[in-house]
Amino acid sequence: MGTNNKLEELAISLYNIDAVKFGEFMTKIGIKTPVYFDLRVIVSYPDVMDLISVLLYEYALKDKKCDHVCGVPYTALPIATLISVKTKTSMLMRRKEAKSYGTKKVIEGHYKQGDSCLIIEDVVTSGSSVLETVTDLRKEGLKAEEVIVILDREQGGKQNLAVNNVQMKSLFTMTELIDILVKNNKITEESGKDVINYLKNVQAPQSAPEFERILLPYEKRAEFATNSIAKQLFTIMATKKTNLCLSVDLTSSTKILDLLEKVGEHVCLVKTHIDIIEDFTNDFIVRLKQLAQTFNFLILEDRKYADIGNTVSLQYSKGLYQVGEWADCVTAHSLPGEGLLKALNNSNNGLSRGVFLLAEMSSEGNLITKDYTETTVKMAAKYPEIITGFVCQKKETFKDPGLIQLTPGVQLESSKDELGQVYNTPEKVILENGADVVVVGRGIVAAKSPVSEAIIYKDTLWRCYMKRVSGKME
Ligand code: 5IU
Numbered sequence: 001m002g003t004n005n006k007l008e009e010l011a012i013s014l015y016n017i018d019a020v021k022f023g024e025f026m027t028k029i030g031i032k033t034p035v036y037f038d039l040r041v042i043v044s045y046p047d048v049m050d051l052i053s054v055l056l057y058e059y060a061l062k063d064k065k066c067d068h069v070c071g072v073p074y075t076a077l078p079i080a081t082l083i084s085v086k087t088k089t090s091m092l093m094r095r096k097e098a099k100s101y102g103t104k105k106v107i108e109g110h111y112k113q114g115d116s117c118l119i120i121e122d123v124v125t126s127g128s129s130v131l132e133t134v135t136d137l138r139k140e141g142l143k144a145e146e147v148i149v150i151l152d153r154e155q156g157g158k159q160n161l162a163v164n165n166v167q168m169k170s171l172f173t174m175t176e177l178i179d180i181l182v183k184n185n186k187i188t189e190e191s192g193k194d195v196i197n198y199l200k201n202v203q204a205p206q207s208a209p210e211f212e213r214i215l216l217p218y219e220k221r222a223e224f225a226t227n228s229i230a231k232q233l234f235t236i237m238a239t240k241k242t243n244l245c246l247s248v249d250l251t252s253s254t255k256i257l258d259l260l261e262k263v264g265e266h267v268c269l270v271k272t273h274i275d276i277i278e279d280f281t282n283d284f285i286v287r288l289k290q291l292a293q294t295f296n297f298l299i300l301e302d303r304k305y306a307d308i309g310n311t312v313s314l315q316y317s318k319g320l321y322q323v324g325e326w327a328d329c330v331t332a333h334s335l336p337g338e339g340l341l342k343a344l345n346n347s348n349n350g351l352s353r354g355v356f357l358l359a360e361m362s363s364e365g366n367l368i369t370k371d372y373t374e375t376t377v378k379m380a381a382k383y384p385e386i387i388t389g390f391v392c393q394k395k396e397t398f399k400d401p402g403l404i405q406l407t408p409g410v411q412l413e414s415s416k417d418e419l420g421q422v423y424n425t426p427e428k429v430i431l432e433n434g435a436d437v438v439v440v441g442r443g444i445v446a447a448k449s450p451v452s453e454a455i456i457y458k459d460t461l462w463r464c465y466m467k468r469v470s471g472k473m474e
Contacts, residue, residue, distance in 0.1 A: 006055055007171060011180040013048050015187075017041055020177070022187050022195065033202075035174075035195045039075050039122040039150065052150060052171075053082040056120065060148040060169055061087055067115035068092045068142070070107075072133045075122045079150075083120065092117060092142075094133050106136045113141035113342065121149045124168065127157035134166055135226070135385045141342050151177060156203045165382055174199055213401035214434045217469045218243075221436075224402030226384035229329050229354030233298055233388065233404060233437070237268045240296060243430075243465055244458045245269035245406065247302070247441035251276050253284040257291065259445065263454040264295030269437055271300045274321050285326045300406075301327035304358065309339030317347045329354035329388050334376040341379070345386045354388030359397050362409025364420040373397060395434020407435035411443040412460070426457070430464035 014020045018041060025036040042048050061083065070092040071080030077093070084091035092109040111117075117137050121130050130147050137144040145166055152158060152170035161168045172180075178192040213221070222234035237243050246267045248256045256277070260270060270292070274280065292299055301323050305312045312332070317324040324347055332340055332355050344355055359376045360368055377398045380387040389404030390397060397405070411423040423443075429435040438461050447453035 006051060006058075007176075008180050008184070010048070010051050010055060011172065011177050012184055012186065013045070013051065014039075014042075014177075015181055017045055017048060019048075022191055034191070034198050037123050037151065037153075042075075043078055049078065049082060052079055053086055055171055056083055056148055056150075057087060059171060060118070060146075061089075064118075065116075066118040066146070068109070068111060068117040070094060070117050070119055070133065070137065070144075072119060072121040072129050076120045079122070080120045092137070094136050107140050107142075111140070111142060114143060116143040116145070119144060119147040119166075121147055123151045123153060124149045124157035124161075124170070125153045125155050127160040127164075127166075127168070130157075130161060130166065130168075131164055131384075134164065138383065139345055139385060141346060154199055163381075164384060213399060214395055214436075214468060216401050218436070221401050221404075224400070226402055227354045227386060227388050228352040229298065230388045230402060230404050232328075232352075233268060236296055236298065237437070240265075240268060241462055242266055242268050242458045243435075243437050243461050244454070245271050245300070245437045245439045246444060246454065247271040247408070247439050248445065249273055249276065249441045250445060251278045253277050253279050253281070257284070257287050259450055260288070260291045260295075262451045263444070264291050264297060266454050266458045267295075267297050269298050269300055271302050271439060271441075272327070273302055274323065275303075280320070289326060298328040299326065300356065301330045303327075304331050304333055305340060305344070306333040306335055307340070308336055309343035312336075312340045313343035313347045316344060317349070324348060324351075324353065328352070329356060331356045331358060331391055333358050334372075334379055338379060338382065341383045341386060345383060348386075353386070355383075355386050356388050356391050356404075356406050359390040359392040360394065361391075362393060362407075362422055364416070364422055389436070393429075393433060395432070397434075405434050405436045406439060407433065407437070408439035408441070410435075410438050410440050412456070417442075426460045426464050430461060431468055 019037065019039050021036045022034060025033050066089065068090045069080050069084050071077040073094060073096050080091055090109065092107055092111060095106050119130060119133055124130060134144045147161065147166055147168050149168060149170045152173045154174045158168045175196060178195055181187045182189050182192045218234045219238040222231050225231040225234060244267045246263060248259060248270060250256050288299065303323060305315060323330060332344065334357050341355065357376055357380050359373045387403060389406055391406045393407060407429050409422050409424060410426060410429055412425065414425055415423045426438065429438055440457050444450050444454045444457060
């Protein structure tokens with residue numbers, strides 16, 4: 001029997017065993033739908049299971065090499081198992097919840113970093129369940145770039161996966177399944193058309209929508225964030241009504257803590273250079289964290305990691321500063337390649353952590369090129385769970401509304417310092433250049449009265465943001 005005949009046989013079997021039903025149904029989220037899928041029932045039909053695994057094999061695995069297969073829990077687990085046994089390919093299992101005891105593993109099975117893993121799923125609507133599995137596999141350093149599914153409901157899942165660098169192949173699209181069922185007189189042409197129309201009208205939200213990110217308010221942007229720190233930071237900005245990041249480039253821990261005591265309520269993020277502090281002790285960290293808690297701000301250690309993964313992993317978690325223990329997020333260069341991101345991702349000790357990747361710099365004559373910036377943004381797209389955003393200067397640099405543009409080089413008047421730093425005004429960076437969080441250092445810390453200056457910056461920056469999202473930009 002050719003593949004096409006087998007597909008036809010599968011479509012009819014799925015109909016006969018009520019894995020696909022036509023009529024009027026209610027979805028989980030209370031929307032009416034003219035078609036309903038429940039592939040969970042296939043476990044009671046070994047012939048159907050067999051047929052599915054043969055088809056998936058012929059369609060996706062025959063000419064391809066992957067190190068592992070992994071089913072999206074739960075319906076696809078038995079299917080993945082069959083394929084694993086049939087093709088003698090190792091299988092991995094993803095837990096939905098990490099175990100609360102013993103090892104905190106979410107991915108069970110033996111694997112090495114860089115191994116490729118083919119994902120298997122039954123039905124894709126928006127692609128969000130597949131993306132959860134992708135995220136967990138990528139956290140473990142596995143390559144998860146392909147998914148094979150039985151049915152693509154054609155409601156936007158394929159596109160959502162593609163923007164996250166996952167290619168989807170399906171045995172059937174909904175249109176193809178319906179064509180087969182109509183041809184075999186299982187359903188009428190009319191009800192087939194109804195279903196197709198319904199699916200066209202009810203599309204899943206896109207993870208990378210067409211509208212410009214800079215016009216969306218922070219609370220909306222939080223919904224798009226895939227990194228938990230980005231989500232928190234958007235939420236803090238929206239609640240505290242501030243998009244000011246204070247760069248506390250001071251060398252005395254008392255001075256830093258005294259300043260934060262007074263300006264903590266006005267900032268969403270505090271940026272440190274921990275290695276410039278002359279009297280560093282662990283007590284400084286304890287007090288810094290207390291202030292962060294009291295005033296609800298996050299901490300960014302501007303370490304600009306730039307070494308091979310192994311070294312970065314050590315720099316991040318060991319040594320005098322143990323940055324990974326206390327900084328919510330860090331900055332890193334993309335120059336050394338993805339190993340660095342993997343290292344940071346794997347060294348988070350189960351804590352929520354984020355990375356701002358340097359896509360552009362504010363200093364005069366820096367060597368970053370347009371190509372470098374573009375490649376940096378592409379690289380970040382492969383690590384949606386760890387990337388908080390970019391340190392960059394232009395709104396064109398990236399589109400994803402779930403990521404944050406952190407822009408340094410800001411003072412109330414445009415100017416330069418004697419070492420090549422270039423300052424733009426709040427108006428320019430927010431309204432023209434797309435900054436979401438604005439970094440101010442000496443504009444505040446070197447002012448006569450840092451506290452009143454911080455308030456001026458906070459108010460000015462917020463006003464610009466409000467103008468931007470109200471759409472009244474001239
Ligand atoms: N910083 C920049 N420009 C950049 C990057 C980081 O100024 O492109 I990447 C840091 C350096 C300093 C702070 O810690 O942001 C800006 O301080 P001033 O506002 O004092 O220039």
